[in-house]
Structure formats: C-alpha cells, structure tokens
Amino acid sequence: MNIIPSVNLKDFISGDIDKKQQFVDAIGKAYEEIGFVALKGHFLDDTLVENLYQEVKNFFELDTETKRKYEIPGIGGQRGYISFGKESAKGKKEGDLKEFWHFGQYVDDNDELKAEYPENVIVEELPEFNKIGKETYQMLEKTAKYVLRALALHLNLEETYFDNYIHNGNSILRPIHYPPITEEPKEAVRAAAHGDINLITLLMGAQGRGLQVQNHKGEWIDAIAEDDELMINVGDMLSRHTNNKLKSTIHRVVNPPKELWGTSRYSIPFFMHPVSAMKLDVLEGCIDENNPKQFDDITAGEFLNERLIELGLKKK
Known part of the structure; x- marks a missing residue:
C-alpha cells in the first residue's frame, strides 16, 4: 500500500448502520495493512486549530531563558517544556532537531490518578495558551474515543x-x-525513524511534506493530510495488545530540502494513552495457530516506563 487511506468519522457516528460498518471495515483494513489513516469529521473546529497554532508559535518565540523556566526536572519530560535536542529515537544517539511542550490529563473525578500525574504547567506570559491547549486536548481525546470504539x-x-x-x-x-x-545536520533529522509508544496517535499539522511512513516492503512513503484531516496511527501498546494484528508503523520526519531550511515546522500530536493499570496482555481473539502469542504480559504503566528510559527521558 503506497497511499494513506482517508476515512470520515461522521460515517461512524451518523446513526446509519451501513455507513458505520463501512467505517469500521475501512479503518480496520488500513490499520492491518499500513497502520495509518487520514481522518476527516473529527471534533476540532477551524477556529480552535487556528488559535492553537497561534498560541504555540507565541510560546516557541519566547526567549530561551523564559522557556527554560518551564522545563521541570524529575518528571521524565511528562509536562511543560522540553528543550531542543533532548529527545532521541530508540537506539539513536543524536537528539532530534526539535523542542516541544507537553499538556497532560485533566483529572477531576479521581483523586488517586490526580496524585499519580504531574500537574500541568501554566505559562504566565500567555494567558490563553493553557486554556486553548486544554480545549484541544479534550476534543482530540473525544475523537480518539470514537476511533477506538x-x-x-x-x-x-x-x-x-x-x-x-x-x-x-x-x-x-x-x-x-x-x-x-542553520547548518548541515551531521546525523540528526527532525524526528528519527520510530514507532509510537501509546494506543493511537492523532497528528495535527501533517499538511506539508516531511512525515514519512514505512510500508511493509520497507519503502518510505509521504503521509500528507488534507487541510481538514488528522493523521492517525497505531502505537506499540495497541499493536502489542492485538498481537500485531493492528500495525504500529515506523515513521519519521525528514529534514526539508535545502531551500526550505530557513522555515520552522510545527506539528501537534496527541498521544492517546490508557490508565497505567491497563493490562496490555495479548487479546485471546488475536491468537490462533498461525499467530501464536508474540508478547509477554505487561501493564501500560510498566511498558511506558521502559520506553521513557530507552528514549533518554527517564533515568533507570
């Protein structure tokens, strides 16, 4: 498969049984074959997306000293600011050519989980930044819920x-x-080839060239979304839970051609994780004679911890 299939979430929630089934079949086939789909009909509206990009640009344009105030030690980069070159892909020494921010879960009905997660970090200089971040988080979480259904x-x-x-x-x-x-990168790319850790990832900002997906033949294909689409892929947790029936596909963000080196790129993934206690044990329905159980039993929390250490974001 050399193109990323496109589906519309409105078909799934339309109330029309046939359309719903067609959506289920199309997304299931795509995730078994390539691990990525482009999704229309999500819950983000254009104004929210526009406002979010503006706030994100405003934050990254702050001076380094101001941004560094929001880099919180000791939490494995789970909230707030993570500075340039801090994260590297599994097995890579070079840090990726990026800086980023983390918004996390907003728990209001479970004190135990509220205590488990680090607090979200408030940016004093930008009064709208956290409000718009929270609204986007919740709309993407709602979209992800229906994809998982x-x-x-x-x-x-x-x-x-x-x-x-x-x-x-x-x-x-x-x-x-x-x-x-600003200069010829030695080995580093914007994001080296990797698979995601989580259940599914919803990506905003895949409208230009840069994101590439590896198909089953090992070929790299461009993954470019339409203006109204999110790119959604399977992560390692879901692949593991389904005995690799649903594919967590290796992907990367390549450096642009030299004439575009002077431009910034922004992208905004939402990594859908379950609660830490979820068992990722292989589902019985995904095991048969031809597909014996491939993975040991593990919880989502244990798996995440292993991977954060591999990525250099957490110490052993």
Missing part, C-alpha cells in the same frame, strides 16, 4: 471496550517546533 468492533470486542481504560488516561498533547536548520 470502531477498532473495538473490528476486533470483535464490545464497542465501549476501551472507554474505561482511556477515561483519565495518561494521554499527552505535544506541540512540537522544528526550528529553521
């Missing part, structure tokens, strides 16, 4: 199977700034 049906599970696991899940909204490239 469709996948539950595809896997012959109860439609709401994932709902309790993702309510108050450890999800992250990550506005990323890839600054202009």
Whole structure:
C-alpha cells in the first residue's frame, strides 16, 4: 500500500448502520495493512486549530531563558517544556532537531490518578495558551474515543471496550517546533525513524511534506493530510495488545530540502494513552495457530516506563 487511506468519522457516528460498518471495515483494513489513516469529521473546529497554532508559535518565540523556566526536572519530560535536542529515537544517539511542550490529563473525578500525574504547567506570559491547549486536548481525546470504539468492533470486542481504560488516561498533547536548520545536520533529522509508544496517535499539522511512513516492503512513503484531516496511527501498546494484528508503523520526519531550511515546522500530536493499570496482555481473539502469542504480559504503566528510559527521558 503506497497511499494513506482517508476515512470520515461522521460515517461512524451518523446513526446509519451501513455507513458505520463501512467505517469500521475501512479503518480496520488500513490499520492491518499500513497502520495509518487520514481522518476527516473529527471534533476540532477551524477556529480552535487556528488559535492553537497561534498560541504555540507565541510560546516557541519566547526567549530561551523564559522557556527554560518551564522545563521541570524529575518528571521524565511528562509536562511543560522540553528543550531542543533532548529527545532521541530508540537506539539513536543524536537528539532530534526539535523542542516541544507537553499538556497532560485533566483529572477531576479521581483523586488517586490526580496524585499519580504531574500537574500541568501554566505559562504566565500567555494567558490563553493553557486554556486553548486544554480545549484541544479534550476534543482530540473525544475523537480518539470514537476511533477506538470502531477498532473495538473490528476486533470483535464490545464497542465501549476501551472507554474505561482511556477515561483519565495518561494521554499527552505535544506541540512540537522544528526550528529553521542553520547548518548541515551531521546525523540528526527532525524526528528519527520510530514507532509510537501509546494506543493511537492523532497528528495535527501533517499538511506539508516531511512525515514519512514505512510500508511493509520497507519503502518510505509521504503521509500528507488534507487541510481538514488528522493523521492517525497505531502505537506499540495497541499493536502489542492485538498481537500485531493492528500495525504500529515506523515513521519519521525528514529534514526539508535545502531551500526550505530557513522555515520552522510545527506539528501537534496527541498521544492517546490508557490508565497505567491497563493490562496490555495479548487479546485471546488475536491468537490462533498461525499467530501464536508474540508478547509477554505487561501493564501500560510498566511498558511506558521502559520506553521513557530507552528514549533518554527517564533515568533507570
């Protein structure tokens, strides 16, 4: 498969049984074959998206000293600012050519989870930044809930199977700034080839060239969304839970051609995580003679911790 299939979430929530089933079949097939879809009909409106990009640009244009105030030690980069070159892909020494921010979960009905998660970090200089970040987070979380409902049906599970696991899940909204490239990068790229850790990722800002996905033949293909689309891919947690029936696809963000080095790139992924206690044990329905169980039992929290250490964001 050399193109990313496009689906419309409005078909799934339309109330039309046939349209709903067509959506389930299309997204299921795409995630078994390439691990990515472009999704229309999500819950973000144009004004919110516009406002978010403006606030994100405003933040990254602050001077380095001001941004560094919001880099919080000791939490593995789970909230606030993460400065340029701090994160590297699994197995890579070079830090990626990016700086980013993390918004996390807003828990208001579970004191235990509220205590488990770090607090969101408030940017004093930008009064709208946190408000718009929270609204975007919640609209993407709502979109992700319906995508996972469709996948539950595809896997012959109860439609709401994932709902309790993702309510108050450890999800992250990550506005990323890839600054202009000022000199020939030695080895580093904007984001080296990697798979995502989580259940699914919803990506805003894949409208220009840069994001590439590796198909089953090992070829890199461009993943470019239409203006009204989110790019959504399967993460390692969901791949593991489904015995690799749903594919977590390796992807990367390549450096632009030299004539575009002087430009910034912004992208905003939402990493949908479940609560830490969710068991990622392989689903019984995804094991058969031809597909024996491939993964050991593990919880989402244990798996996340392992990966944060591999990424250099957490110490052992």
